[in-house]
Amino acid sequence: MFQFTSRLSWSDVRDISKEFQSPLQTLVPHIYSEMEGIAEGAELDIFDIMALNCRSEIALGRFSDGCTALSWKRSNSAQVLSQNWDWTATVKKNLAMDPWIEFPQMPSTIIPKALWLIKSIVALIQAGIVGKIGFNSAGVGTCLNAIRAKPMISSKLPIHVALRLCLESTSVDSAVKTLESLGGVASAQHILISDSTKSLGLELSPVGNKYLAEDTSGLIAHSNHFLENHYVEEPPWLPGSPIRLDRIKYLALELIAKGVSGDAITPGLLRERIFSDTYNAPQAICGKEDESRHISTRSSSLFNIVMDLNSEAPSAEVVFGRVGSGEEGPVLKMPWV
Structure with missing residues (x-):
């Protein structure tokens, strides 16, 4: 995929990843140590693992993943955070539902003091990557929309590391404060982040950020272009992105007009009425492979996640595959213990 989208060999990619080593060691030593542990466990070089975690930055956002995300305020103490995550089907086998981190509740020279308040993180990741889409025991959750834009600045945080830092936070506000205090992110991307009381769209870039608040209906929607x-x-990229964004807003507002609110905003309803939508296929909310594209850039919806971020017991439902297609997998629960 690197070869096709960026004309980079794996050796080239590893060499570029070395630019991130010193910033990671300095800014997030506990996450860099975890990457070293992943490399050792997988019997790979640290630069293989760093290349995976910096893939969005190395390719300058030129991967053809198209994801559609939505947050919806259920009440003053609960948010629903959801998305279809689209990418090439060849990465399906590398997706993992990870119970992933159980933080020791004690002082540590490696783990930052702020993490003593976080008991655990559960997430959907690709093997070898330290952060992505999921939530923690404090009820903070993240979704991701890839953005194709320049510039990229390797002295800043890779976006997947930024996602991990969000999942190490106790609130939306503390996550934003952490990212800003560390100098921001290395590439342009959108993180939709929620806690039990608030959602915020983080349109992040190495040269400046914009933050999107909930609208009057309690919604934030985003796809693969900055608003x-x-x-x-930001050159033109996925022509279906504005259409998906308008469509997900329309479908959510249609449900609101019919009186859907509070506990009626269920994962099953969102899968049936929003995330299975095929309008403007193949670049639909429920994406389908476009066979006219090179196989390494044929995106389709690989999973759907709906998180219930209440302050007492945050949870999620996950379905692998294209929801509503008849070929999707069973409903899986997070956490599962």
Whole structure:
């Protein structure tokens, strides 16, 4: 995929990843140590693992993943955070539902003091990557929309490391404070982050950020183009992105107009009425492979996740595959213990 999208061999990619080593060691030593542990356990070189975690930055966002995300305020103490995650089907075998981190509740020279308040993180990841889509025991959850834009600045945080830092936070506000205090992110991407009381769309870039608040209906929706961040150079990328964004807003507002609110906002309803939608296929909310594209860039919806971020017992339902297609997998629960 690197070869096709960026004309980079794996050796080239590993060499570029070395630019991130010193910033990671300095800014997030506990996460860098975890990457070393992953490399050792997988019997790979640290630069293999760093390349995976910096893939979005190395390719300058030129991967053809198209994801559609939605947050919906259920009440003053619960948010629903959800998305279809799209990418090439060849990575299906590398997806994992990870119970992943159980933080020791004691002082440590490696683990930052702020993490003593976080008991655990559960997430959907690709093997070898330290952060992505999921939630923690404090009820903070994350979704991701890839953005194709320049510039990229390797002295800043890779986006998957930024996602991990969000999942190490106790609130939306503390996550934003952490990212800003560490100097921001290395590439332009969108993180939709929620806790039990608040959602925020983080249109992040190495040259400036914009933050999107909930609208009057308690919604934030996003796809694969920036809405307010004009600091970056963002060439046209996925023509279906604006259509998906308008469509997910329309479908959510249609449900609101019919009186759907509170506990009626269920994972099953969102899968049936929003995330199975095939309008403007193949670049639909429920994405389908476009066989006219090279196999390494044929995106389709690989999983759907709906998180219930209440302050007492955050949870999620996950379905692998294209929901509503008849070929999707069973409903899986997170956490599962």
